[in-house]
Amino acid sequence: MQVDLSGVTVRFGTLTAVDNVSLHFSPGEIHAVVGENGAGKSTVMNVLFGLIKPAVGTIAIDGAEMQWRNPQDAIARGLGMVHQHFMLQDSMSVLENIVLCSEPVSNLGFVKFNTARARLREIAETYGIGVNPEKRIADLSVTERQIVEILKVLYRDAALLILDEPTAVLTPQEAASLFQILRNFRASGKSIALITHKLDEVMEIADRVSVMRAGKLISTKPIGETSKAEIARGIIGGELPASLTRATQAVGEVVLAVDGLQARGVGKTVGPVSFDVRRGEIVGIAGISGNGQTQIIEALVGLRATTGGQASLLGHTLRGLDVGARRALGMSYIPADRQRVGLALEAKVSENAAIGREGTKAFRNWLFIKRAAMTSFARELIESYHIKVAGPNARTSSMSGGNKQKLIVGRELSRGTPLIIAENPTWGVDIGAIDFIHRELIRMRDAGHAILLVSTELDEVLALSDRILVLYENQIAGEFAAADADRLAIGELMTSRSKVVQVA
Amino acid sequence: MGIDLVLDPAFLQSVPRFLTPILLAALGGAICERAGVFNIALEGFILVGAFCAVLGSYFMGSEWWGAVAAMAGGVGMGLLFAEFSLRRKGDAIVVSIALNLFAAGLTVYLLRTIFGVSGAFRDSGIKGFSGIDIPLLRDIPVLGPLLNGQSILFYFAVFAALALQLFFARHRLGLRLRAAGENPAGLSAGGVDPQRVQLWALVLCGALCGLAGAQLSIANVNLFVENMSAGRGWIAVVAVLLTRGRPLYVLFIAVLFGFVDSLSFRIQGFGLPQQFTDVMPYLATLIALIVLSAWHKSKTA
Amino acid sequence: MDIDFRNQLLPCVSVFAWIFGILLVLMFVANAHFGEAISGFLNGAFGGRNLAYLLTTLSRATLIVGMALAVMISFRAGLFNIGGEGQLVIGGLAAALVGVYMPGPGWLVMATGIVAAMAAGGLWAVLAGVMQLYVGVPLLIGSLLLNYPARYLGSYLVGHPFRDVASGLPQTHLVPNEAWLPLFSGTRLDMGILFIALMSVLAVIYCNSTVPGYRARMNGLAPEFARASGLPVKRIVLQSLLMSGAIAGLVGALAVFGLHHRFTDGMLVQPLYAWTGIIAVLLVGMVPWAVPISGFFFAAIQTGAAGMERTADVPKEIGLIMQAVIILFVAGRISGVSLAGKSGENDNGH
Incomplete structure (x- = not known):
């Protein structure tokens, strides 16, 4: 199955999250899509999977243009996605999770668990992976959950597997065995889209790599024609920050x-x-x-x-x-x-900055809070920790994740x-x-x-x-x-x- | 008092009458709870159900139409909840509070405009459910008087509790309801809109609460009184909270509350001021809540 | 501009159209003359001989705004205290018992009554807080369930031990004349409204400018944040509930010393003061300065509806229905609050 995304653009309000991106996925190929957090990789994949409708652009399968109304359409045409965050129901069994949303049912709508169990056994034998279907998700390790997510996709007969940061929660050894599974899939003719930000993984397993930055596609190349350094430059649009140096020092009490x-x-x-x-x-x-x-x-x-x-x-x-x-x-x-x-x-940025300090002399006058002191303190933090925000009175939710984090780090370290x-x-x-x-x-x-x-x-x-x-x-x-x-x-x-x- | 009182057939007869409305409403609440809809408007749902039951029964001349109208009224409330909470993204607590007031206002308003009376509407035209006599059941000691001769709604309620247990475990919609309550993103990812599932939960809840109202107005008595639900919806909410929406536990709790209710009704005859007996169900609910919360806290703290 | 219109104005217009449409349907059901009903409404809310009805509206607004302030204090702290009714009843009961049975000069009786009412209401609210903090009973349910014991306790006390038997009703004796709140000269409006005006000002100051108000707000917006930042969370909970319940108790005292001069069974429950207070706060999304306006608005709907009943024979419950409908339509717009501990997940990652 050949899958093509052409000229996809996604806008959230005034923000263009994805800008004219085209990607191609072929059978028997692992295609890595790399980029920073917020580069638009996940958004592109959500478009491909029918979770987001693009403002512009088309999806085609074997040359025929597709219109997804929802993920169900994409699933029906052989797409499957393993999301970055597990989409599992912790209190349910493995089997219940696997059939959820594509349940084989009898006339009255009761789920035919035996049919499902048999099919699951078949899949497990074909690919050599399996999990006890009666176990509850809550009792599984992270790797096992990852396996369940993959089984879920296989249960639906996916020909294109989209994996969003699948190794984020795995140890190096576990990642290696996951890759072995992916190689098996490749050998059986499935296409695999691998979203990641770990370059070593890309070099190890991908056949083709696409680099995204700030919503744009920077390049798509076969792995043999590029290098780790080139991909890294493409991701950040310049040289990597100098690596950290730590002088060894004597520790104290x-x-x-x-x-x-x-x-x-x-x-x-x-x-x-x-x-x-x-x-x-x-x-x-x-x-x-x-x-x-x-x-x-x-x-x-x-x-x-x-x-x-x-x-x-x-x-x-x-x-x-x-x-x-x-x-x-x-x-x-x-x-x-x-x-x-x-x-x-x-709350306002200044209110977040001052938390825990409101009882101190600098911020409190008898019962009353010193708003001016709060504002100027927030301004200091914004400057010394290079926080990008409209000002101390801006609403905290208006900041990006990185700047929110810097605000917290600044507030805590400055103590x-x-x-x-x-x-x-x-x-x-x-x-x-x-x-x-x-x-x-x-x-x-x-x-x-x-x-x-x-x-x-x-x-x-x-x-x-x-x-x-x-x-x-x-x-x-x-x-x-x-x-x-x-x-x-x-x-x-x-x-x-x-x-x-x-x-x- | 003592054991004689508890074994008194009149007392036993009254237990199912008290527990049925709470059980039906709490099962409805349980469906919402499992589906992740925080519905604390059960009080309003029941009230509308009770009114519609009288409306249907009076105008169509049959208690069955009364039950149908009650379900329709409850479902209507469920759809309102869905419109304002799911589609318009209103906070569930706010929507619940508003719907409870809406139900209180609307039922009195319609009582006055349609029937032209205030306070209560009683009329021989209101047909009610009568008890069903089951010969085999009748002759069993204790259980006979307890279970025999109740309205169909009681038997339905018990059946519904058992059916719901199976529904959650093995039915497609039951499975999806649980998913909507636990991790709705998992449903979206599978191509099922969690809000659609929650809409179904509200519809089912509305129908069950409607029947709870019908039990109050056309089974226990044949009349409608302003604010007839009188806090039962809140007791049902507590029952849902205590059981986290597990149907069999809901059944158990409802039986417990039914006993306390009829006990307090019963001891009214012993010279205690009415207020003491009126407050008993709420105190019992509060005590159950305190005991179970404390137990739960000691287990997890 | 174009986008602004479509995103902001149009939904507003459609909401008004809906609310108006529902109003029309209700009037149609009641077979009412529309013009008569509207003039009856306006007269009932703002008119009357010597503006008597407007004064009634103000008198009702006093109690509603008071309850709304009580609710606001706890809601802003993230505490779903919907047991205002119980706190109000307990407060009113305490005030009436002090008012009827305490000897001494009128002003002292009234002052003691008010203090007793605030203490009783406050403690009733704190009880729900203690149940949440130390037992794990959710405040929302705990506070609500405490309404019923309060209601029936009041009903019992004024029905049995403290009943004015001669009156034939379940109510206490009258509070002596000297302990009544004085009226504004030439009117039937008592001075209770001044207490609530003062409370409104204090509430605005408390919410915006004090350290406890700031802490309570942070706890309301993000409870886990407040806890992890080392705020004294338990103190915030108990303090906020104490204040909240005390204001509810004050409202009960004002109803006794200003309006009814005794405690009659159901007098604080039937008019739904507590619930109206809750929706008055929700309407304005807990913005402190707007709460009195919102409370007055709902009071006007209620007295207006009563006027409608007098002139056009529309049952006054139309007021209650319309209040609920308004809240339903604004429910999706209530922002700036983390109701039920939800928080916006809008981290855009970069």
Whole structure:
């Protein structure tokens, strides 16, 4: 099946998200589409899949022009998409998830689960992948969920598979086995569209690569005719920012000491974990999301009750202290979810900037709040952290993701506390903002602050940390010094060695 | 008092009468809950159902038409909810509050304009459901008086609870309803519009709440009184909340509330001021809510 | 300009057309003369001999705006306190009991009554807050369910132990004359409206310019944000509910000392003051300065509807229906609030 996108343009209000993009997908080929966050890759794929209607442009299958009213049309014509965020129903079984929206039904509308089960077994045998169909999604590992998403697409007989950032949540080993599956598909004549921002993956598996930047298609080339450096230049429209440099420095006293800490997790207890973070070092916690990171961070910040062990900050125990007291003691927190936890989107920028400071002399006059002080403080943050926004009184929701994140980073780092906890601080922001935030964190480290970094991006942990802890199934599975940290060794520790998935 | 009271046939007879409206409404609420529609307008749905039941029964001369009209009225409320909450993106709580007031106003307004009375409308022209005598059931001790001789709506309600359990587990729409409540993006990605699914939830909920109203106005009695739902919709909301929309648990909770309701009705005869017995169902609901919330909190905190 | 017209004005026009259409249908159902009904409405809301009806509207607006302020304080903090009715009843009850049974000079009785009413209303609201914070009962449901015990407690107390038996109705004795709120000279409007005017000003200041008001607002917009930023969330909840309930209690006291001079069963429930207050706040999306205007608007609809009933024989419930319809149509436009903890997911990634 030959699939062609021609001259596709998508507008959201006044913003042109995709500008005159044409792409071609052939059977037996893996076509990678690369670009930064916000470059328009996902939007193009959503057009192809019928989730978004383009303002201009056509979709053609084997030369015949198609009009999608909704994804159902696209699915019927043999397209399948594995989305960046899982589209699964956690409380349902694997089988229920796979049939959902294309259920084989009897006359009265009852689902024929036996028919579905038989078909699923057939697919599993054909491609050599399978998951126990009766298991609940909530009990599956991230890789297994990924497999379910792929099975879902195969169940619908897709000839073109669109995979949006499929390795974002996988360890290097898991990614490798996913690629093996994709190679099997290629061999069986399916086309594969691979959306990614990881260039190493592109070089490893793609046959053809298209580069997008700011909504425009920059180039499409067979992999043999291009290079990693050329693709990188195409993605950012210039040279990559200089790589980070970290001078080795002597670490100081212990700032955060965690001793046998336990907290309630999803279904089971997280921990006990023990570690400490000293002045002048960044301690990175690597691990696939859902292995206890959130619970440990929340327990340290004071958002979640601990069930055992203890933690102390600068020698003061944290037991019994609420979030406010811990922050007053010398802790700052950059949360993973900027939309809900990091900011109040409907409030003004100045109101977000001043949060937690409203009780201090500078911002408070008896009962009354000093609005002028709030505004000028926000203006300072906007300047020193290069935040692009209309002004201190603009609504926070009007900012882009990167600028929202810079506002949070600025607000927290400017407190200058001995301990800084950063949780996925660059998730989903552009390269410029990533670089800026990384440099700020290193600057704080060099200035003698203790930083606890939790990230599901292994590359981020590797680039910033002086020491790396690996979290697996709610426990610390290993520790590495920056000097002898090895991607594969860390990946090995991060991997859930599950028995449920059998990859041929 | 004591065991004699509980085994008294008159008391047992009254239990299903009290539990039926709550059960039907709560099942409707459960469908919404599972589909991710936060519908706390059950009170208004029931009220419109109760009024339409009388309307249908009076003008068409049959209790069956009354039930049909009640369902139509409830479905109408469901469609209004869908229009303002789903299509016009109104907040569900705001829409619910408005619809409850709308129902309170509309039923009284129509009572006064159509029937020309205030307060209550009673007329021999209103045909009501009478009890169904089931010979085999009649002779079983305790269960006989409890279950026999009830209106068809009671048996339907119990059937609906069981059917709904199967519906959620094995029916296509049931599956999609659950998905709409859990991760609607998954439905969109599969080409099914979650809002369409939620519209169906509201239609079904409306029909069930309409029947709940019919039980009040043309089965328990044959008349319509202003604000006849009298808080039962809120009790149903609590039942939904406590059970998270699981039909069999809804059935269990409704039976519990039915017992408390009829118990309080019963002890009115023992010289307690009426206010004490009136407040009992709400206190019972509140206590159930507190106990279960506390239990849930201790498990997850 | 063109886009502005299509996006902003046209929907407004269509909403007005819808509301007007529904009004027409209702009048048709009631077989009413349209012109008569409208003039009856206007007269009922704003006219009357010596503007007597306008004063009635103001008197009703006093209570509605008061309830609206109460609701606004908690809604802005993200607290769905829909138990205003219970807090109002408990407040009115406390005021009436103090008013009837406390000896002493009139002004002292009234002042004590008001304080007692505010304390009682406040505590009733805090009870719902405690249930949410320490037991996990959702405030929305908890506060609502507390309406019923309050209602029946009032009903029992004035029906049995504190009943004015001679009056034949379930109500207390009259509060002595000296403890009544004075009237504006030459009118039948009592001075309760001044309390509410003052409360409105204080509420605007509280919401826009104070530290607790700012904290409560942040908690309302993004509760997880407030918590992670170290705001004293429990204190915000209890403080906001205390204030909210206290204002509701004050309204109950004003109804007793200004309007009815006793507590009659149902006098605070039947007119739906609490629910009207809620929708008055929702209409203006919780913008503090607009709340009194909105409350007056709904009061006018209610007294206007009563006028319509007098002149054109349209049942006055038409007012209630129209209020609900208006809220339905604005429900999709209520912005700047995170109702039920929803937050906009519009991160555009770059």
